[in-house]
């Protein structure tokens with residue numbers, strides 16, 4: 746279940762509010778043109794299941810999205826803290842950018858943090874985790890970070906894989922936000 750943090754008055758240390766209710770998160774995102782769904786994760790998949798098995802398990806959901814959004818291919822991205830070149834890979838996406846096509850991700854394992862910068866609204870952060878599907882429309886200004894465990898496995902859908910090159914805004918806005926995830930346990934630990 747995704748968590749959404751809205752930075753109403755700017756970046757670090759500013760007023761923010763947090764949405765954790767699935768309906769509220771979906772409504773907020775829908776108003777921004779971003780689709781958010783929860784997919785059942787009951788498919789019996791081993792943590793190390795090969796990509797083909799992941800795509801096969803979610804074939805029904807993938808096909809529905811392809812029909813709806815004109816996506817032609819799907820693949821599985823799989824990174825962990827031990828992935829060679831991870832820092833370089835992440836650096837491409839942790840700066841504010843946009844794409845010529847939708848960014849569609851279904852999270853199979855792990856977590857990640859999207860920051861979205863709407864043209865007429867406050868920046869908000871969406872932490873996605875297992876079972877979350879997000880579609881960020883083409884042209885949306887955004888950036889992405891992994892959470893502390895640096896692990897994500899996600900199905901990606903493409904209208905045209907060549908359109909997925911990041912175009913950087915160089916606005917500098919991203920520098921004002923820390924990639925802070927809530928983590929698996931959102932309730933803060935009790936004071937000792």
Ligand SMILES: [Fe+2]
Nearest residue numbers: 838844848887
């Ligand atoms: Fe992106």
